Amino acid sequence: MNEAFASSALLGTVLSLLCYYIGAKVKARFKTAFANPLLIAVILVVAFMMFFKIDYESYMTSARYISWFLTPATVALAVPLYEKLEHLKRNIAAVLIGVGAGTFSGILTIFLLSKLFGLEKAEFVTLLPKSVTTAIGIAVSEELGGYPSVTAAAIVITGILGNVCAEGACRVFRITEPAAKGLAIGTASHAIGTSKAMEIGETEGAMSSLALVLSGIITVAGANIITDLY
Amino acid sequence: MKHLRGFGIILFVSAAGEILRRFIPLPVPGSIYGLALLFVLLCLKLVKLDEVKAPAGFLIEIMPVMFIPASVGLMDRAEELRAFILPLLVIVAVSTFIVLGVSGLSSQAVIRGKRDE
Numbered sequence: 001m002n003e004a005f006a007s008s009a010l011l012g013t014v015l016s017l018l019c020y021y022i023g024a025k026v027k028a029r030f031k032t033a034f035a036n037p038l039l040i041a042v043i044l045v046v047a048f049m050m051f052f053k054i055d056y057e058s059y060m061t062s063a064r065y066i067s068w069f070l071t072p073a074t075v076a077l078a079v080p081l082y083e084k085l086e087h088l089k090r091n092i093a094a095v096l097i098g099v100g101a102g103t104f105s106g107i108l109t110i111f112l113l114s115k116l117f118g119l120e121k122a123e124f125v126t127l128l129p130k131s132v133t134t135a136i137g138i139a140v141s142e143e144l145g146g147y148p149s150v151t152a153a154a155i156v157i158t159g160i161l162g163n164v165c166a167e168g169a170c171r172v173f174r175i176t177e178p179a180a181k182g183l184a185i186g187t188a189s190h191a192i193g194t195s196k197a198m199e200i201g202e203t204e205g206a207m208s209s210l211a212l213v214l215s216g217i218i219t220v221a222g223a224n225i226i227t228d229l230y
Numbered sequence: 231m232k233h234l235r236g237f238g239i240i241l242f243v244s245a246a247g248e249i250l251r252r253f254i255p256l257p258v259p260g261s262i263y264g265l266a267l268l269f270v271l272l273c274l275k276l277v278k279l280d281e282v283k284a285p286a287g288f289l290i291e292i293m294p295v296m297f298i299p300a301s302v303g304l305m306d307r308a309e310e311l312r313a314f315i316l317p318l319l320v321i322v323a324v325s326t327f328i329v330l331g332v333s334g335l336s337s338q339a340v341i342r343g344k345r346d347e
Contacts, residue, residue, distance in 0.1 A: 016298040038294045042301045049302075056306040063299045072244045073293045074261035076286035078268035082279065094340040102333025109325040117317040127321050131329055134297050139259030149304040150311060152297055154318060158326050169327060175334035177341050184334025188326050211333070213265070220258050 005058040012063025019044035036160050036192065074135040077213050084210045091179055091207070098180065099211050102187035103218045106131050107226055114230070122146055124230050128223045130154040133190040136216035144227050155190065162189020163196040182207025187215045236285040239277055243268045 005011050023040030049059055088095060107128065114124040126146035129137035134155050141151035166185045175181050178201055185197040186208030194212055198205030247264025254263070271277040304311070 012299070016295055017292075020295045020298065038297060038301065041295070041298050042305070045298060045302050046305050056303065059302065060299060063302075067296050067299055069289060069292070070296045071247070071261045071264065072240050073289040073296065074259075075244045075247060075264035075268050076240055076282075076289040078265045078272060079279070079282055079286035080290070081265075081269055082272040085273070091337075091341070093344070094337040097340050098333045098337025101336040102329045105332040106325050106329040109328045110321055113317070113321045113324060117321070119314075119317060123314060123317075127318065130322055131326065135261060135293065136259065138297075138300065139261055143257040143259055149300045149307070150314070150318070152300050153304050154322050156301070157319070157322050161323060161326050162330065165327075166330070169330050170334060173331045173334055175331075175338055177338045179341055180334050180338035183337045184330045187333040188330035217262060217266070220262050224257050 001052040002054045002058050005054050005062045008062040009065060010062060012059045012061070013066045015045060015048060015059075016041065016063055016066060019048070032164075034160065034164070036156065036163075038156055039160070070135050070138075074133075074139070077133070077135075077216075080209055081213045084206050087203075087206045088210055094179060095183060095207070095210060095214065098183040099187050099214045100218060102184065102211075103131070103215045104222060106188075107219070107222045111226055111230065121227070121230050125223070125227055126150045127154055128227070129219050130158050131188055131190065132216040132219045133212050136220065137190075140220055140223050144223060156192070159189050159192025162193030166193055166196050167200070178203040179207050183211045186211025190215075232281075233285055236282045239282055240268070240285055240289070243271070 019041040020037055022044060023037030026040055027035045027037045045059070048054070049056075110124070110127050110130070114127065122145055125144040126141055128144070128146070129140040129151060132140070132155070134152055137151050137155045138148045141148045162185060166189065170181050170184065175184055181200065182197050182204035185193045185204070190212045194205065194208040197208035244261065244264045246267060247262070248260035250263040251258065251260035268277065268282070272279060
């Protein structure tokens with residue numbers, strides 16, 4: 001089995017896709033943020049590899065091509081952003097101030113806590129882009145010399161946390177405006193949080209997906225500046 | 231032909247983003263230049279929404295699958311990461327709530343301020 005994976009350009013991709021499909025089905029059935037399709041897929045892939053004694057290099061050989069679509073997929077995020085153009089124009093000040101202030105407060109918090117824990121620079125930049133959508137976060141982490149796979153994990157944990165706690169947190173902070181709720185959820189917890197915002201309401205969902213792209217772009221700028229200061 | 235054209239546009243813009251990254255000396259991923267470029271092209275109506283909507287929707291739908299190899303790689307390196315896990319969890323939790331509060335309250339203040347005018 002290990003041989004088959006090591007000499008294939010497709011088996012790992014098929015395995016990943018199949019496990020994700022199962023994860024998406026479980027998510028549709030149980031509708032809880034803990035049933036995150038990506039999380040389920042990773043656990044299934046690892047379980048499969050352990051059972052059939054497939055090592056990571058072999059799996060990677062046959063799964064790496066799928067990652068090549070990450071750049072076009074990130075570029076494709078321009079399409080939903082453009083579709084939300086009317087929302088953006090109507091609330092331009094609230095969007096820019098909300099997403100900007102949120103993103104910078106996040107960068108600052110991570111900076112201070114990383115200093116407090118005495119983390120190394122590589123570990124700091126690994127966590128820096130954890131509130132943005134995975135494609136952008138991984139790219140930022142890679143550019144600045146972090147560990148992209150750890151960044152991916154931090155991003156998924158952030159998203160699940162946002163998805164599960166968003167409604168409660170909005171209540172605690174007394175955020176009641178639908179647009180503000182959406183912006184808060186999207187800025188804090190990217191796509192996984194956005195799926196929650198879409199459940200809450202249409203305005204929340206639209207603003208959240210707007211925030212997730214914008215906060216990604218602002219993080220790219222902010223992360224570069226603060227990394228030099230660490 | 232419909233998908234061919236739309237997918238072609240997205241790939242072309244992605245490649246343009248990577249080329250831009252070579253010429254602009256900033257540590258910004260090429261995909262971000264591509265995202266901005268496609269957004270501008272859509273706003274200028276040089277690319278029509280209908281042309282790219284279907285292939286973009288497909289790419290975004292399968293995006294999580296692209297993160298599986300990297301995440302599986304994490305399990306492979308679990309040992310090295312053990313010491314890092316506690317600060318990671320604390321930082322992730324604290325910063326997520328701060329970001330949510332700050333961005334929600336500041337945008338809410340702007341929205342309400344505008345309404346009172």
